[in-house]
Amino acid sequence: MARIVVNEWLSLDGVVQAPGTPDEDRRGGFEYGGWHVPYFDELAQRTVVEGLNEAGGFLLGRTTYENFAGYWPNANDEEQVLAVPLNTKPKYVASTTLSEPLEWQNSTLLRRDVREAVAALKERDDGDLHVIGSPVLVWTLVEHDLVDEYRLMIDPLILGTGKRLFPDSGARRALRLVETRATTTGAVLATYAAA
DSSP, rough: EEEEEEEEEEETTOOSOOOOOTTTTOOOGOOOOOTGGGOHHHHHHHHHHHHHHSEEEEEEHHHHHHHHHHHHGGGGGGGGGHHHHHHHHHEEEOSSSSSOOSSSSEEEEOOOHHHHHHHHHHHOOOOOOEEESSSSHHHHHHHHTTEEEEEEEESSSOOSSBBBBBBOOSSOEEEEEEEEOTTSSSSEEEEEEEE
């Protein structure tokens, strides 16, 4: 049975919006795009590459899919270590607005209810499915107890504003710490499993 593994970069106060570039996502007037870049060291890069290579495929929300599909097929030579697994492995996209065929190779639109579609994907044994970014999709998966593991890079930074990974829901969920490592920049790589 496949596991669902959530991979996120977040600030200490849980913000996941626009970690990579200034113009990645300015919704809600967010002005701090690119906040994660100064905390990304060699250990973090190695961890990302290992995660991409071990994944059997990827689950993506619409916004993350569109950002990735617009970038990774045209990545430069230095980025191929990241681009190859992203471009070649299966991608399952949760969206109510996209329609098939999806342009990015090996991409499939989840046509039915996300909970049902992901539960069916978990029944297959094609390797773990990794969720990257996609906070709205992550929260849907959390609400339906479909997440098996969280791999978080928590940066020593409080942003005070922006889209958070876990919105207020009133629901309590216990996790079990699997592993922690500190980066040279003071960020923490933490892996949690569903309890």
